[in-house]
Structure formats: structure tokens, C-alpha cells
Amino acid sequence: MAELTAELARSRAAREAEQQQRLQADDRLSVLLEVLPAAVILVDGRGRIDRFNPAAEALFEGLGWGRRWQEVREDNLLSQWGESDWLLRNRRRLSVSSRALNDGGEILLLVDVTAQRELEERAARQDRLADMGEMAAQLAHQIRTPLATALLYGGQLGRDDLDPAQRRQFAATLVEGLKHTERLVSDMLAFSRGGHFQPNSVSLREVVVEAVDSLGPRLADEEITLKLHLDNASECQVLGNRDALRGVLCNLLDNALYHAGERGHLQVSLEVSEGDRVRLRVEDDGPGIPPDIRERIFDPFFTTRERGTGLGLAVAQAVVLAHGGDIGLCDSALGGACFRIELPRLDAAETGETA
The missing domain is CATH 3.30.565.10 (Histidine kinase-like ATPase, C-terminal domain)
Incomplete structure (x- = not known):
């Protein structure tokens, strides 16, 4: 009897210790979720929200325990590129990754990359402006020569001492210079519109x-x-x-x-x-x-x-x-x-x- 009592006591102590460890692990997980800058959402096997952290609550309106994750997602999602790039209705950009759990649920990690994307877009815009500036300078350089030629021969056309043959030659050279300038502008427009069309x-x-x-x-x-x-x-x-x-x-x-x-x-x-x-x-x-x-x-x-x-x-x-x-x-x-x-x-x- 004494041995049975002792065995039961040891078993009870082991269960209590195990339960204590689980509580401590749960405590540590809760603290970790609280301090994580990224949003974390745990979805159970029924597709319902089981746990989430403050970062997730700040991003998703209507996020609550027991709600269907699909409904919350559809209420907040504005557009999506692939599986990992989301734009929410509150204009926040998210990088999303997920991992399936053994019980059929999943855990989602959602990182707010709005500031990063804005910096990338600003840098890309600066690059485009720099390219446009360089291209405008090149275009001006290319136009200057035929335009100067056209102005030179256009000015000569006003001379009274020109015979008809010279006048025709100067006029032809003037027109050719203007045509070359027109081709430059047309090609430049075609280049700038190269990526825009109705498929x-x-x-x-x-x-x-x-x-x-x-x-x-x-x-x-x-x-x-x-x-x-x-x-x-x-x-x-x-x-x-x-x-x-x-x-x-x-x-x-x-x-x-x-x-x-x-x-x-x-x-x-x-x-x-x-x-x-x-x-x-x-x-x-x-x-x-x-x-x-x-x-x-x-x-x-x-x-x-x-x-x-x-x-x-x-x-x-x-x-x-x-x-x-x-x-x-x-x-x-x-x-x-x-x-x-x-x-x-x-x-x-x-x-x-x-x-």
C-alpha cells in the first residue's frame, strides 16, 4: 500500500511538473508574441483564429478569437501578388509566410514592409528621373545638329541673290534636317511608350x-x-x-x-x-x-x-x-x-x- 501511495504521489508530481512546464512554455510564447514586431496569427484545424499578437491586431480590423480567418482575410485584403505579397485596405503592404501544423491548422507570420516598399519605390522613381534626365540631355544633343542645320539654311533662303537651283537645294536641306528631327522625336515617343499597350x-x-x-x-x-x-x-x-x-x-x-x-x-x-x-x-x-x-x-x-x-x-x-x-x-x-x-x-x- 505504501509503495502504491508513493508511486501515485510521484506520478502526480510528474504530471504537475509537466503541466508547470507547459504553462511556463505558454507564458514564454505569450511574451514572445507580445514583443514580436511581426504579426503572428494561429489558425486551428477548423479554420478559426486561435491566437494572435498585438501586431496582428493593429493590422487586421475585426480580428478576434474564434472568428473564421478566411472572413477576416477577405474583409481586410485589397489586393494580392502571389501568395506572399499582400496589400490591405488600410494601405499596409505585408510579406506573408505560413507553415502548416499537425492538427490541420496553420501559423502565419506577416511582416509589415510598407516603409521598405516606399523606399524601394522612391529609389526606383529617382532612378527613372535620372534616366529621363540623361535621355533628355542626349535627345537635346541629337536634335541640336539637325536643328542648327535647318536654321542655317532657313536663314539663307531669305537672300535675294540666290538663284532658283540654290534656293531648291537649301530648301531640300532644310526639309531633310526637319525630317530628321521629327524622326528623333517620334522614335523617342515610341521608346517611352514601348511597355504600354492593350494586349x-x-x-x-x-x-x-x-x-x-x-x-x-x-x-x-x-x-x-x-x-x-x-x-x-x-x-x-x-x-x-x-x-x-x-x-x-x-x-x-x-x-x-x-x-x-x-x-x-x-x-x-x-x-x-x-x-x-x-x-x-x-x-x-x-x-x-x-x-x-x-x-x-x-x-x-x-x-x-x-x-x-x-x-x-x-x-x-x-x-x-x-x-x-x-x-x-x-x-x-x-x-x-x-x-x-x-x-x-x-x-x-x-x-x-x-x-
């Missing part, structure tokens, strides 16, 4: 045919041989802006024509590539692009053409990137330059009417 289903095959047709007279005048490879091109549908993509292709063809010269050879190929992508290649048999300038060809205002604006390839890159694709140089079978564009292919199930 629609676009047939790249139709874009290629339209671009080539628009250059028909020039191809004939310069006796250019152009080969089209459009195998399986009917499947080359993308989501984007038809006019912007046609402008990219026209620009690449214009460069190819310039470098190929009279009686040159061009090749345009369009195909579905691996990874459910669409690949477009524009090749010429010109001298190619020297290795020492390849890294600069997409820089705004960089050009090797005497009357070039230096914005054509920069605009092309901006448009392609805005379509979720990429553009670059590759080896050409013709021996000259080859520009390769890859774009995400629009799934047949998503394809509606072409834009």
Missing part, C-alpha cells in the same frame, strides 16, 4: 506578311532577294499589340536592307520553338555587327548610320521585353547580322480573334 491575340505570321508587303517597292528598287520561312507559322500566336510588333519587324528589316545594300539577300523565318515559345529571325548578308559594339547596339541613341536616330533597336527591345520576350544577336547562315526574337506563344485554347 490582344496577334498572328505573327500576318505581322510578318504585312511588314514585308510594306517594303515591297523598296525591295524591288534595290533588287533585294528576300526569302520567307513560315513553316508552322499558323501556330505562332502571341498576346500583344499588333502595331508595336509590326514596328519592331519593320525596324529590323530596315536595318537589314541598309546593311545588305543593293542586290543583297535577306531571310525572315518564323517557327514554334522549344518551351512553347515563338522564334522570329531576321538575317542579312551584309558585313555583320563588329564584336566591339555588340553590347551597345540596344543603347538609346547609339547608331553607326550617318542619319540614324539611334533609337530603333532601343524601341524594338523595349517592345519585345514588354511582351515578355527577349531579343538578341545570333549567328546568321547568310554571313551578316541576325536578330532573334522569342516571345511566349499563346495557347490555342486562349486564342480568340486575331488583333
